[in-house]
Amino acid sequence: MVSLETRIGKLKLKNPVMAASGTFGTEYGELIDINKLGAYIAKTITLNARIGNPPPRVCETPSGMLNSIGLENGGLDDFIKNKIPGLKKLKIPLIVSIAGDDAGEFKRLARGLSKVKKISALEVNLSCPNVKHGKRNFLIAQDEEATYEIIEAVRASTALTIIAKLSPNVTDIKKIAKAAEKAGADALSLINTFVGMAVDIDTKGPILGNVTGGLSGPAIKPVALCMVRETYKSTRIPVIGIGGIMDYKDAVEFMLCGASAVQMGTANFVDPSASIGIIDGIKKYMTKNKIEEIRGLIGALKT
Numbered sequence: 001m002v003s004l005e006t007r008i009g010k011l012k013l014k015n016p017v018m019a020a021s022g023t024f025g026t027e028y029g030e031l032i033d034i035n036k037l038g039a040y041i042a043k044t045i046t047l048n049a050r051i052g053n054p055p056p057r058v059c060e061t062p063s064g065m066l067n068s069i070g071l072e073n074g075g076l077d078d079f080i081k082n083k084i085p086g087l088k089k090l091k092i093p094l095i096v097s098i099a100g101d102d103a104g105e106f107k108r109l110a111r112g113l114s115k116v117k118k119i120s121a122l123e124v125n126l127s128c129p130n131v132k133h134g135k136r137n138f139l140i141a142q143d144e145e146a147t148y149e150i151i152e153a154v155r156a157s158t159a160l161t162i163i164a165k166l167s168p169n170v171t172d173i174k175k176i177a178k179a180a181e182k183a184g185a186d187a188l189s190l191i192n193t194f195v196g197m198a199v200d201i202d203t204k205g206p207i208l209g210n211v212t213g214g215l216s217g218p219a220i221k222p223v224a225l226c227m228v229r230e231t232y233k234s235t236r237i238p239v240i241g242i243g244g245i246m247d248y249k250d251a252v253e254f255m256l257c258g259a260s261a262v263q264m265g266t267a268n269f270v271d272p273s274a275s276i277g278i279i280d281g282i283k284k285y286m287t288k289n290k291i292e293e294i295r296g297l298i299g300a301l302k303t
C-alpha cells in the first residue's frame with residue numbers, strides 16, 4: 001500500500017494535489033468530487049471589494065494562456081458572509097489566498113480569517129502581476145524587504161499555516177524565498193504567472209484589456225521546475241510546485257525537484273477532472289516504482 005500523505009507546515013494533506021488559486025471554483029463540484037483533492041484553495045481575496053481589470057481578460061497563447069483578471073472579488077466581509085457557508089461543507093482542508101496593498105491590509109485579512117474555524121492555512125499572494133500594489137511599482141515578491149515585511153506582519157496576526165506564494169518575475173528566486181522563510185512562512189508556493197502580452201495585428205492593439213497579463217500553462221513549466229529546485233535547495237520549509245502541470249508526469253517531475261505538494265491552474269480549464277487523474281497517476285507511479293511514501297519522491301532527483 002502506498003501513502004500519498006504529505007505535510008505543509010501544521011497541515012496534513014491526504015494527497016499532494018490541489019487546484020491553484022483563481023482557477024477552480026466550487027462550481028467544479030458539479031463535475032468532480034472536490035473532496036478527493038488534498039486541499040481546496042480559494043481565489044485570492046482582498047480587504048475591500050475589487051472590480052478587476054477591463055475585458056478581454058484571458059487569451060490563448062502557444063502552449064499556454066494569458067490572464068488579467070485583476071483580483072476581482074467581493075472583499076473580506078463578503079467572503080466570510082457569502083462564501084464561507086458553502087466552503088464549510090468541504091471535507092478537506094481549506095486554504096484561503098489573500099492579497100493587499102500594505103502590511104496593514106494583510107494583517108486585517110489574517111486576523112479576520114483566523115476567526116473562521118474552517119480555515120486551515122493562508123496562501124499569501126505576494127505575486128499577482130495584474131494589479132498595482134499601492135504606492136509601489138513592483139510586486140511584493142520582487143523585493144526581499146517587502147516580502148519580509150508582509151510575511152512578518154501576517155505571522156504576527158495568525159497562528160494558521162502560512163504559505164508565501166512567490167513570483168517568477170525575479171532575478172534570484174532564492175533571495176525572496178529565504179526572506180519569506182526568515183519572516184516566518186511555513187511553506188512556499190511557486191510559481192505565479194509571468195508578465196506577458198499578446199498583440200492583434202489587425203487592430204494593432206493589445207488583445208488583453210489590461211495590455212499585459214500573466215502567462216501560465218505548459219510554456220512556463222521548465223522555468224517553474226528550475227525555480228522549485230533552487231528554492232528547495234536553499235530553504236528548509238516545504239515547497240509547493242506550480243506551473244504548467246497538466247498530468248501526473250508533470251507532477252512527479254516537480255516532486256523530484258523538491259515539491260512536497262503541487263497545484264495546477266491552466267489544466268483545470270482544459271480538463272476539469274485533470275487533478276483527479278493526477279492523484280491516480282501519482283499513486284500508480286509510486287506503486288510501479290515501489291515508493292511507499294511521498295517523501296521518497298520529494299527532492300529525489302538524481303544529479
Ligand SMILES: Cc1cc2nc3c(=O)[nH]c(=O)nc-3n(C[C@H](O)[C@H](O)[C@H](O)COP(=O)(O)O)c2cc1C
Nearest residue numbers: 020021022044067191192216217243244264265266
Ligand atoms: C484565470 C487565472 C486566474 C488566476 N487567479 C489567481 C489568483 O486569484 N490568485 C493567485 O494566487 N493566482 C492566480 N492565478 C495563478 C495560478 O494560481 C497559478 O499560479 C498559475 O496559473 C501557474 O500555474 P498553471 O501553469 O498550472 O496555470 C490565476 C491563473 C489563471 C490562469
